[in-house]
Amino acid sequence: PVALSIEHGIHAGYTSDIVVLSCTALLLSVLGLSVAALAKPGMQWVGVGCLWFFIGLSVTSLIPLTVTSSEQRLYLSTAGFLVAFLPILLCRAADRSAWLPVFGGGVLTMVAIIFMCLVVARNKLWENELTIWSDAVVKAPGVSRVWSNQALALHQAGQRLLAQGAYEKALAIEPDAPRTRANYGIWLEEEGRISE
Numbered sequence: 208p209v210a211l212s213i214e215h216g217i218h219a220g221y222t223s224d225i226v227v228l229s230c231t232a233l234l235l236s237v238l239g240l241s242v243a244a245l246a247k248p249g250m251q252w253v254g255v256g257c258l259w260f261f262i263g264l265s266v267t268s269l270i271p272l273t274v275t276s277s278e279q280r281l282y283l284s285t286a287g288f289l290v291a292f293l294p295i296l297l298c299r300a301a302d303r304s305a306w307l308p309v310f311g312g313g314v315l316t317m318v319a320i321i322f323m324c325l326v327v328a329r330n331k332l333w334e335n336e337l338t339i340w341s342d343a344v345v346k347a348p349g350v351s352r353v354w355s356n357q358a359l360a361l362h363q364a365g366q367r368l369l370a371q372g373a374y375e376k377a378l379a380i381e382p383d384a385p386r387t388r389a390n391y392g393i394w395l396e397e398e399g400r401i402s403e
Contacts, residue, residue: 212346213339214353234261241291256291260284336360344373351381359390370394 241257244250263284332342340357347353358373374391377384395403 212343214343214347214350250294252294253291256287256289256294259287259290261287263287337364349380351377351384351387353377354380355384355387355390358387358394362390362394367394367398 237257238261241254241261244254244257247254261284263286264280267280332338336356337360340353340360343350343353344357354373354377358370358377361367361370361373371394374387374394377387378391381387395401
């Protein structure tokens, strides 16, 4: 849970991008290792969990979706990842040293504590509309909806000049956004700028 935002501002990648090619190579190698783990004694659950991960992702990976960022797509797949990860972490096979489960449990505990602290910090941003949309403006400055919602929050908080600037930025990105135009129209009317 790092660099989270109410609006992700994700842009589609292209198959020629090095990042896309690297991620594809990584996923294919993990898929190959998953299939190999199925055949290795004591590693079947690792293979099952990894394949579960890929099968869970296959629906959203193979079928084009209109929303580019929806974290709920990973929920089912993450369960498979945990099925694969826990046997590796907790195994006490003869060829493994006894400290691995203790060390792994300590690492998991530290990761859980760090994630809890990050969640508490993130929850402070959800205190009101202004804090959450102001954070989103920093993380996705090229998205009209972010500026529009920040403008409305500023408008409602009585920060009129800042609201005007945010409305204008939103309209510069997406000039025909009906909701932004309507809210900006209300702002103009309140300012007595009826002709505009």
